[in-house]
Amino acid sequence: MKRIKTLTASTMDKTVVNGGCGECQTSCQSACKTSCTVGNQSCEHKEEQ
C-alpha cells in the first residue's frame, strides 16, 4: 500500500471474546481524578491477546 501506512490494523472486535474480566485498573485510580481517561489503561491479559 504505497499511499497508506497502517499504524495498527486493530481488531477491537476480537476483545469481545476474551474481554470484560474487569481486572484492569480503574481509570481514576491512576493519575486523573477530574476526567475520565480509559483508553490509556493497560489490559491485564495483554500477553494473551
Added chain:
Amino acid sequence: MVHRYKNNGYNIVLDVASGSVHVVDDLVYEMIGLYEEHDRDEIRDAMLKMFGDAYSSEEIDETYDEITSIKDAGQLFTEDAYRDIIIDFKKRKTVVKALCLHMAHDCNLACRYCFAEEGTYHGQKRELMSYEVGKKALDFLIENSGNRVNLEVDFFGGEPLMNFEVVKQLVAYGRSREKEAGKNFRFTLTTNGVLLDDEVTEFCNREISNVVLSLDGRKCVNDRMRPARNGQGSFDIIVPKFKRFVEQRGDKSYYVRGTFTHENLDFYQDFLAMADLGFKEISIEPVVAPPSASYSIKEEDIAAICEEYDKLAKDLIEREKSGKPITFFHFKIDLNGGPCVYKRLSGCGSGTEYLAVTPGGDLYPCHQFVGIDEFKLGDVDHGITNTAVVEDFKCCNVYAKDKCKDCFARFYCSGGCAANAYQFHGNILDAYDIGCELQRKRIECAIMIKAALADTEEGDS
C-alpha cells in the same frame, strides 16, 4: 465511522469501531472523505479537479482499490456493532473492585480550585478516617468483589498523609487478608507532599504501587493556586520533597500531577518546568470548575489550549527520539493492545465497581460525588442501601449518551466523567462539553505521536 484529521504534517485516518489507524497521503485523505457518499467515477472527477494533473486517472483508480481493500479487511468504515453486548454487559451483577478512601477530610493546603473544598466536600466536617472505619471498608471491598483478584485502594483526601498512621495500619490489614481471601491489593496514594518525609517515602516505595504528587508546574503558577493555609506558596516546601521522593522511587510508578486553569493557558511552560525539575512521569489536567469561577476554563480558551497540546506533543516526540522520554499521562495510548471493548464502552466504573468512602464510612459513587446527599449509596456498616442510584450508574455507558453517539473519541474516554456531566448539566448521562473538546484533542495528539515515532523507526531501519 471514520475520523480524519491533520496534525504536525500527518494525515491521520482513524476507523473508530475497529480502532485501526492509517497514515495516508493527501490523495487518500481526500478520497476517504468522499468514499461513502460517492462512487468511483464521481471521486475520480473530484480528485482531478482538486489536484489538477498531480495524479493520473489510473493512479486515482488504483488508490480507490487500495481504500476498498482496506475497507474489505475490516479496517475502514467498520460498523459499530457493540451496542447490544455493552448493554447486556452492564446488566450483569456488578462487583466492587476499587475504593477511594478519604483518609482525611482536612488539608494542610488551601488550593483555590479544590473540588474537595480543602477537604470539607460541600460542607462536611473536618475529620480523619479511623482505623475501624477503614478496616470495615476493606472488608466491604473483599466481600463485594466476587471473583476479582486485583483490588485497588486509593488513599485520598483532603490530604491523606495527615492520617498516615491509619494509612499504614490499613495497608498492613489489607496485606494480612490477601492470602486467605485470594486477593491482591494495589494501593495508591495522592498527596500534596507537605508531609512527605523519609519514613513516608520508604513506606510508599515498599507498599504503594503508584503515588500521585500534586504540583502545578512553575513556582508562580503553583503558588497562586496552591497556597498553604497561611497564604504562602507551597512550591518551596514540596518541590525538594518531590525530587527526593522520585530519586528514591526507583522504577516504581509515580505521577507528578498538575492542574491548569484559565490563568495559565500556557501550561506547556508548566510541563517544561516539571521536566526541568527532573520528573519523568507527568500529568496535567484542565481544571473543572463552575463557569462563575474566574479561573475556570472558558469556551474561548479551547483554541489556545489545543495549541499548547500541539507544542507538548511535538516536544514529547523530540524527547523520545533523543532517548530521554517523558511520559505524559493524557497522551498515553496503546494502539495495539489497550483495554477491551467492554472497558472502553462501559465507563469508569463509578457507582458500581468504584466507590468512595468518607472518613465517617459513607459510600458515594466516586470521590467527586462525596457530600451530595442524593448520591449517598450507603455506608460501610450496612453496605449499599440506595440501589436506585447504583442502577442509574449501571445504565451509564456511551450508548446511553446522545452526545457520544457521533463522537470518534467514545472508545477512548468511555463517555467521559459522570461527575463532570452532573456538575454542568445535572445529569450523569450528559457530557461536559469543554472537557469533551479537550479530550478529543488529546486523543488526536496521542495518535499523532505514534505516527511520528513509527515514521522515525522506519527511517532508522
